[in-house]
Amino acid sequence: MTKSKVGFVVLLMLAGCTAWHGPQMDAEDYPMKVGAVHIYTLGGFSDGDSMVETTLGTRRHDDRTIYVDSIAYFENGALNRTTEEYYYLSGYALYYYGEKSVGYLDEPIPMIEFTLYEGRSWFLDADDTLGSYYECIEYDTLWLGPEASRYRAFCIGHYNSEASGTIRYWYAPEVGLVKYGRSIPSGDSYSKEILEYYPAGIPEDTSGN
Numbered sequence: 775m776t777k778s779k780v781g782f783v784v785l786l787m788l789a790g791c792t793a794w795h796g797p798q799m800d801a802e803d804y805p806m807k808v809g810a811v812h813i814y815t816l817g818g819f820s821d822g823d824s825m826v827e828t829t830l831g832t833r834r835h836d837d838r839t840i841y842v843d844s845i846a847y848f849e850n851g852a853l854n855r856t857t858e859e860y861y862y863l864s865g866y867a868l869y870y871y872g873e874k875s876v877g878y879l880d881e882p883i884p885m886i887e888f889t890l891y892e893g894r895s896w897f898l899d900a901d902d903t904l905g906s907y908y909e910c911i912e913y914d915t916l917w918l919g920p921e922a923s924r925y926r927a928f929c930i931g932h933y934n935s936e937a938s939g940t941i942r943y944w945y946a947p948e949v950g951l952v953k954y955g956r957s958i959p960s961g962d963s964y965s966k967e968i969l970e971y972y973p974a975g976i977p978e979d980t981s982g983n
């Protein structure tokens with residue numbers, strides 16, 4: 775075989791190993807920023823009809839830097855309940871690490887595995903390949919909020935059991951979670967959609983009003 779033919783075969787092999795997956799999101803695209811604020815509208819939740827999530831800061835646990843998010847639920851504009859949620863962002867995944875009332879999870883939940891792309895899937899427990907798993911279903915365009923803001927987001931489905939119903943998360947690069955939806959066989963449904971995102975915190979009102 776000539777050198778030119780060998781080179782061509784090598785290129786074909788490399789092309790097969792580096793298949794194009796379309797739009798992708800890596801850990802550096804996920805916005806875990808201290809001071810950032812997400813405001814959501816809620817549907818079906820007993821905690822309220824809206825929530826404000828603020829990344830307060832970080833703390834050390836299990837030799838990891840854990841992000842602490844303050845969660846405030848509101849009903850008709852009145853504060854209803856507050857709590858905290860914990861997250862860990864590595865170069866490989868975003869983990870849900872627990873909540874204030876239950877503490878840190880012994881086995882954090884991999885909400886996203888990186889690099890994220892359409893068609894990627896992973897198991898809740900890597901050793902249980904017949905159990906609960908996640909799959910990136912599509913990369914979609916969403917129009918959300920009172921001003922119909924445009925978000926390009928990855929839709930992730932969570933597949934557990936028939937009793938859990940249909941669960942979907944939409945994550946946008948540089949923004950984070952922009953939409954959540956769950957419907958269960960009993961007919962109940964739950965939704966969360968982003969209203970506003972302030973990466974540097976809610977701006978102060980300097981108008982004097």
